[in-house]
Amino acid sequence: MSTALSLRRNSDDLWSDAVAQLNEELRNFIDFDRLEKQEIVSELLKQTNIGIQHCKDKTWTFQREKSGETIIVRDVLGKVVKWIDHFKQIGDIVVQYDPGHAALPWAGVRFLLEIATKDVKTFASVVENIPLIAELICRSALIEELLLRSLSPTADELRQALVLLYVRVMDYLARARAYVLQQRVLKSLSLATSDLDESFHAIAGAQENVDRCFNLASVQANLERHEELKSVLADFQAPLNRWSEQLTKITDDLDAKKRTEVLHWLSAEPYLQHHEQAKEGVLEGTGQWLLSDPVFLKWKEDSASSMLWLHGIPGSAIKNLNGVRSVVVEDALRAYLDNRGPQSPPPAYFYCSRNPAEPGRSDPKEILASIARQLSCVGPGLPLLQPTVAKYREREGEAFADKSLRLQETRDLILQLAKHYPVVVIVIDALDECNPATRRQFLNAMESILRDSSSLVKIFVSSRDDQDIVYKLQEYPSFELSSDRNRDDIAKFVESETNSMIESGAMLRYSTRKEELRQRIIEEVTNSANGMFRWATLQLQALCDLSSDAAVRERIGRLPPTLEDLYRESLEKLDNYQAEADRKYARRILGWLLCARRKLNSDEFLTAVSIAVPSGGLLTKAQVLGLCHNFVIFDQALDTFRFAHLSVREFLEKQVAYASSLINAWAAEACLLTLIGQADDDSSTHLPSEWNDPLDGNNKMAS
Structure with missing residues (x-):
């Protein structure tokens, strides 16, 4: 046999x-x-x-x-x-x-x-x-x-x-x-x-x-x-199919205009554009280590409602270069948009930001309201779920439809909406940028949703290690975004950026040893980054300013060790521009981003910063980015300029020349002169001498 x-x-x-x-x-x-x-x-x-x-x-x-x-x-x-x-x-x-x-x-x-x-x-x-x-x-x-x-x-x-x-x-x-x-x-x-x-x-x-x-x-x-x-x-x-066909049978008696009105009543935060901005420039393949991490897989696949906390060092989660901040949202969206049909409902997500020009992005009430809005319908243009329609009509009947919900009311609405879903996935990015005075309320609301929901709830939170957040989340499953975890991502990014800069002529344009220096730059910057994309970015940009091979080798041999050192170096370059006009423009650009209390579109921003130089004409987007390229990026999705990273804002807030009293004084001056139609004249003739050019390090207030 x-x-x-x-x-x-x-x-x-x-x-x-x-x-x-x-x-x-x-x-x-x-x-x-x-x-x-x-x-x-x-x-x-x-x-x-x-x-x-x-x-x-x-x-x-x-x-x-x-x-x-x-x-x-x-x-x-x-x-x-x-x-x-x-x-x-x-x-x-x-x-x-x-x-x-x-x-x-x-x-x-x-x-x-x-x-x-x-x-x-x-x-x-x-x-x-x-x-x-x-x-x-x-x-x-x-x-x-x-x-x-x-x-x-x-x-x-x-x-x-x-x-x-x-x-x-x-x-x-x-x-x-x-x-x-x-x-x-x-x-x-x-x-x-x-x-x-x-x-x-x-x-x-x-x-x-x-x-x-x-x-x-x-x-x-x-x-x-x-x-x-x-x-x-x-x-x-394959993950468990957590889709319900009942979600395709939802009806309401609202027309498209009324649906938009109801959703806007809940939240006007442009969360879709925030996600597009978070994905912008993400290097393909980065952040994938997260999706295969055993801790992440257990959180994702477990039948328990749970919260997972990703925390890391400053500079490790740069918005437009690291895939980690958007990879969880994209993973959940792929499950919804699967070719075989939806495997899971779409996620609800929010990208927090400490930016006075976008106050809603750091307000717990607005963050929770955006989550409720996203859960109110399965997709754009589709019928709204009954709990949201009922709550709006209740307010409409009381003649208070123009008033937003209180945080507790929004939490209760989310619990009602969750009953319609087999699973609710909520992703909150950069919780540390939420208002420290009130974010405890938000975390309490998240915990009560986990505890009280009759449907499966998965909450993913990323943040830095602020002590109040650590105290609140330390008992939940978590992992740290350390240099060991994202080393491969750093290596891919540094290699890709270095190659791109060399090919474009921005780096090593006059070098006679390009390949040798290319390899050394990639090796040294990768090994010294310690998990910080932001640090690697600034180092590569600094190397672009050097002409000779000897200068490149010298720079590589003494890379500034911290983000603050790099920012200080970049700020000195701005302050030492040869032309006074360029120095003024650079200061106004940074000043406006620090003090603006609402989001300015590109035209508004360019007009505002151009006031710095009388009869200097209107700056262009390219000129703004060129003057402050290490500090400022342009958000295509929302047509606005913003700081490249929260750490930029934090660094500038420590500088005497950018003290709140100074930049607000200059902003007030610019607004007043615009209102009275004299912004084209030299502004120094219209205000007391101690207010002249408050962003100039030589004036009395700055000193």
């Missing part, structure tokens, strides 16, 4: 072999169901779908004993359905595989599901483990099929490892059945929850042994030759 035939005969029913190895007391609890083998899986699928519907009606949830996280039972059952469907798919593809062989474990799953879901709080741990057992049964079926095809001499070791794994699974299922029936079986088998947990944890060790033997048995080659099984395995890795 050939090895293949021997293996086929010996692996016909590994589950029965496993049951035979249990002691008699446990075997007595294996008689889960008297249904025919072929009926088990279909009945389980039917029962699970009924359970999902009950979850929608009854909003079943329970708290994890240790963490206190809220588990959404509907999501747990959705995972069971996923693995049942995959198991049936294997049976359809593989003629030789008999799904009836796994009838025993599926019957155990069915029994536990039926009993435990009647009292989810009592049997919480059992309910949460059911999808993991279902996944194991499904994956093992695929391994069994590959085992039957293998001629490897080590395949028998894999077979033995599978049987041992099945013993552990059946041991757990038998003990779990005893546990849920303990009122009747207390005399014959008394089980504590700890015993059940120990039995479940033993499965993990057996699974590791199967994985080791799988690699040694060389059955991977069999998978490569079977395209359909490869497709099934790829589906195994």
Whole structure:
């Protein structure tokens, strides 16, 4: 008899072999169901779908004993359905595989599901483990099929490892059945929850042994030759489908104009444009380490409502160069826009910013209102969800439709809207830029949404390590954006930017050793960046100002170690422009960005800064960026100039020449002169001498 035939005969029913190895007391609890083998899986699928519907009606949830996280039972059952469907798919593809062989474990799953879901709080741990057992049964079926095809001499070791794994699974299922029936079986088998947990944890060790033997048995080659099984395995890795067709059936009686009016009443923050600006200049492939991080994957896939906190050093999350700040939003959007159809509702997100010209971007009330607006409809132009329409009409009936909701009212609205979604994903970027005096209110609201929502809620927060944020979020799952984590991103960015600058002639334009210096620049800047994109950016820009190879080598040998050193160096260059007009323009550009109390479009901003030089004409966008290229960027999405990074604002606020009293005095002067029509004259003739050119380091107030 050939090895293949021997293996086929010996692996016909590994589950029965496993049951035979249990002691008699446990075997007595294996008689889960008297249904025919072929009926088990279909009945389980039917029962699970009924359970999902009950979850929608009854909003079943329970708290994890240790963490206190809220588990959404509907999501747990959705995972069971996923693995049942995959198991049936294997049976359809593989003629030789008999799904009836796994009838025993599926019957155990069915029994536990039926009993435990009647009292989810009592049997919480059992309910949460059911999808993991279902996944194991499904994956093992695929391994069994590959085992039957293998001629490897080590395949028998894999077979033995599978049987041992099945013993552990059946041991757990038998003990779990005893546990849920303990009122009747207390005399014959008394089980504590700890015993059940120990039995479940033993499965993990057996699974590791199967994985080791799988690699040694060389059955991977069999998978490569079977395209359909490869497709099934790829589906195994896909996230759970958390879309509801009910979201496509939402109706309202509003026309397009009224919908826009309602949404604008909730929030006028241009969140779509903020996202476009965050993506601008992102280097392809950066930030992907985050999506594969085990902590992130657990947060994303877990059936518990949870918050994940990404925190890092200043300068590590530069807006327009690092993919991390937008990668989570893009990942969630891809799930919604999947070619196979939506896999998950679109995320709600907000990019905070400490910018007086955009006060809503640091106001907790406005941030929460924007989240509510995004949850009010599944997509642009689509009908609004009933809770938002009802709240607007309530305000309209009270003749207060022009008044915005209070923070607590918005929180309550979000909880009502969440009931319509299988999952709500909320992404908050740069929480540290939210108003420190009031952001605790925002965090309290987020925590209450996590705690009170009957739907699954996933909240992702990024911030720097401000102490009040650390105190509030330190107990949540988190990871630090350290130099170790994003080193590859830094390396890709530095190499890409260096190559681009050299090709454009901005860097090493006169060099006779371009390749040698290119390699050294990439190596030195990457190694010294310590996780800070902003620092790397400024170093590369500084190298563009050098003409000789010797100067480049000298600069590389003594790179300024901190962001503040680099900013100080850049500011000195602005202050030392040869022409007084350029010095004035540069100071006014930075001054206006510091003191503006509303967002200025490009035309308004160019007009305002051009007042600095009488009869000097109107500056262009290119001239503004050229004068302050290390400090200022242009936001194409919102047609406005802004600081390149929060650290720029923080640096300038420490400088005496840019003290708030000085820049506000100059701004007031410019506005007054514009109003009285004398802005084209030399402004120094219209105000007391101590106010003349308050941004000039030589005036009395600045000194």
